[in-house]
Amino acid sequence: MSLFKNIFSSKKKENLDKGLEKSKDSFFGKLTKAVAGKSKVDDDVLDNLEEVLVSSDVGVDTTLKIIKRIEARVAQDKYLGTEELNKILREEIAGLLSETNTGNAAEITIPQNVKPYVIMVVGVNGVGKTTTIGKLAYQLKNQGYKVVLGAADTFRAAAIDQLEVWADRVGIPIVKQQMGSDPASVAFDTLSSAVTQNADVVIIDTAGRLHNKVNLMNELTKVKRVMQKVVDDTPHEVLLVLDGSTGQNAFEQAKQFTKATEVTSLAVTKLDGTAKGGVVIGISDQFQIPVKYIGVGEGIEDLQVFNKYEFVDSFFKTSN
Numbered sequence: 522m523s524l525f526k527n528i529f530s531s532k533k534k535e536n537l538d539k540g541l542e543k544s545k546d547s548f549f550g551k552l553t554k555a556v557a558g559k560s561k562v563d564d565d566v567l568d569n570l571e572e573v574l575v576s577s578d579v580g581v582d583t584t585l586k587i588i589k590r591i592e593a594r595v596a597q598d599k600y601l602g603t604e605e606l607n608k609i610l611r612e613e614i615a616g617l618l619s620e621t622n623t624g625n626a627a628e629i630t631i632p633q634n635v636k637p638y639v640i641m642v643v644g645v646n647g648v649g650k651t652t653t654i655g656k657l658a659y660q661l662k663n664q665g666y667k668v669v670l671g672a673a674d675t676f677r678a679a680a681i682d683q684l685e686v687w688a689d690r691v692g693i694p695i696v697k698q699q700m701g702s703d704p705a706s707v708a709f710d711t712l713s714s715a716v717t718q719n720a721d722v723v724i725i726d727t728a729g730r731l732h733n734k735v736n737l738m739n740e741l742t743k744v745k746r747v748m749q750k751v752v753d754d755t756p757h758e759v760l761l762v763l764d765g766s767t768g769q770n771a772f773e774q775a776k777q778f779t780k781a782t783e784v785t786s787l788a789v790t791k792l793d794g795t796a797k798g799g800v801v802i803g804i805s806d807q808f809q810i811p812v813k814y815i816g817v818g819e820g821i822e823d824l825q826v827f828n829k830y831e832f833v834d835s836f837f838k839t840s841n
Contacts, residue, residue, distance in 0.1 A: 540817025544798025556603040578768040580803030618829040628826040639755040644762035646729035649790035655687030656824035666721040671711030672697035673704040705747040712751035766795035790816035
């Protein structure tokens with residue numbers, strides 16, 4: 522089927538398959554129980570399927586859309602066998618994500634006429650924000666870009682130290698100040714340094730707190746305003762990092778951050794250690810913001826560009 526042609530390298534696809542194993546096993550275990558003793562898709566099966574999707578962290582709104590699509594298929598084919606349910610789910614979820622997310626594999630692209638291109642990364646503590654920055658910086662460097670990191674999460678010494686470890690590992694410069702410094706000042710220094718170094722990309726880490734939406738909004742607005750004194754119209758990208766293993770809490774974080782600042786792209790991490798991978802389907806559908814990256818392992822290569830067709834294919838892949 523052309524939708525599911527493998528456009529990743531075989532190694533990356535293998536890592537994606539492996540990273541989604543827990544989610545897939547949990548989902549199919551529930552799905553098997555949902556259709557036990559049934560030969561065709563009827564109202565009972567659809568009710569059970571709705572429960573399976575919600576309990577797999579797909580989210581209520583997205584689940585209802587999927588069920589509505591399958592009901593339409595059942596209306597067309599009065600005797601739709603339960604053995605076809607996997608194939609139908611795969612097709613309808615891929616179709617749904619195609620409607621709500623334009624394009625296919627959609628990594629952050631660096632325009633040739635913007636230099637430096639500034640990416641501000643937001644998200645609560647513990648979601649894998651700093652690790653995502655390090656892995657993204659590694660990818661961009663490998664693509665030939667000159668990258669500078671800015672340690673503007675000045676509320677935790679560990680955040681500065683961790684980002685410095687990644688900068689050393691990737692082999693790129695980092696701009697930092699002492700813990701407790703003004704984040705906007707760090708951002709200003711980072712952009713100033715990047716301009717001096719003729720850097721292509723700047724990635725700014727920010728404090729991961731949801732203590733108060735108003736304070737968060739004010740803080741991020743100040744960082745933006747100060748950066749614009751150095752480079753107009755910055756940041757060019759605001760990447761929100763969400764922890765996929767938290768399931769529905771990731772939805773809530775996305776809601777809070779999108780209210781506090783203009784988020785342009787999403788990264789969903791820690792999918793390899795959880796059975797809550799269905800959250801990517803819901804988040805991808807519910808927020809009119811593209812999911813650009815997913816984390817499916819600890820390795821430096823395991824931050825993958827989110828390709829909805831490859832993701833759905835891996836999620837619904839059955840063992841031969």
